[in-house]
Amino acid sequence: MSVAFFLLALTFIVIFQYNGLYRVNILITRAAHLAQILKAFYYGALSVILISLLIESHTLFNSKLLIFVFFLTSVPSLYLIRIELLRILFIKFSNTRFKRNVIILGDGKSGKMLATKLMYENPIGLNILGFIDDDKELNEEIVIGKRIIGRTHQLMEMIESYNVNELLVAVNDDDIERTLQLIDYCNSLNVKVRVSSEIFDVVARTMETEKYFDVPVIDVSSRYNNSFTIAMKRSFDISISAFALIFFSPLMLIISFLIKISSAGPILFTQKRIGRQGKEFNFYKFRSMVVLEGEDDYRKKEMINFIKDENNELKTKIINGDRVTWIGKIIRRTSMDELPQLLNVLKGEMSLVGPRPCLPYEYEIYDQWQKRRVSVVPGCTGVWQVWGRSSVSFKESVVLDLYYINNMSPWFDLQLMFQTIPAILSARGAK
DSSP, rough: HHHHHHHHHHHHHHHHHHTTTTTTOOOOOOOOHHHHHHHHHHHHHHHHHHHHTTTOOOOHHHHHHHHHHHHHHHHHIIIIIIIIIHHHEEEEEETTOOOOEEEESSSSSHHHHHHHHHTTOOTTTTEEEEESSSOOTTTEEETTEEEEEOOOHHHHHEEEEEEOOEEEEEOOOEEEEEEEEEEEEHHTTSSSEEEEEEGHHHHHHHOOOOOOOOOEEEEEOOOOOHHHHHHHOOOOOOHHHHHHHHHHHHHHHHHHHHHHSSSSSSSSSEEEEEEEEGEEEEEEEEEEBBTTTTTTHHHHHHHHHHTTTTTTOOOOOOOOHHHHHHHHHHHHHHTTGTHHHHHHHHHSSEEEEEEEOOOOOHHHHHGGGGGGGGSSOOOOOOOOHHHHHHSOOHHHHHHHHHHHHTTTOOOHHHHHHHHHHHHHHHTTTTT
């Protein structure tokens, strides 16, 4: 029983995290908070049944009265504790003892909107000290009561002088590299960094993020330089990939046989890809197309045009459908053609989760900011595969990858792996 209750407690923490019940914008809103609690308990009820079956706990599964009493008492208790008591305490202490001093970098519309709204209502305890801008005059008023208080190079001094808790990057700048350099500089100052910029709109559009007064803010505080996180990630990769190779070996043998009889050519498609820090490695997939000389040169030309597309229009994978075999259509639709990449994971060339590895000619024409994708080990699945797959532009897919790199953690990896399964089963965006 103790094991069962431990698993249930852990499961509910994960479910609460997934449903945003630890985010500030949910905590201070009654309606949204209650809706997310009810949603979490719906998934929790399914988890109770699943865990009961997995550990064969007849006490949990058969005791309908126990389950009924649990949910009958938990929902009202959480409503009183979280929505009424904690919400009131949070708002009260946020505006007194736990007030956060914030400096806004740039004069983007989201930053202006946030500063303006705080003048009329401030339940989350944000104290906007002012704006940092290198192009405008000092003391120039950006919104009523909020002025330019310094330059970027003065940030360290200002953080210490004003006891700054958070920097909010809100720039209207088409120069992505310049914006990312600004974020890097802010992260070097050992202070919380969030961004609200059109550059990161794809993140707010494709996933749930923190919000300040309905203004999406993306946490970009660097978490990657953590040896413990990297060690955990590698251990997780080895254990899961080894188990998956054994578990899927019968399926992989069947696919290999069907590929062999469907068309002439090798079973595995091997290709040079770019790994961490620009190092090349052999990338494995099940062959899904008829071998045809010269076709790859055409795809290379089209892919270069795709990456260099100045209009940033919505693009999808560049595929010649006539080349795809009958078994190829099935394994591509279900992403089963990716199974051999478990070998890459076991060898350490890839991770289960991370940015997808690019081709050498793609890497050569990347802009400098796009090359940041190779600062980590590439993965079998990632943020844009789960939330975008083939329905986001190249630029947006890179932004999503950069968001992952800054927020990489074992919990985030686990969340993405779980969400990869329904994305594959629904074949959303797959070709």
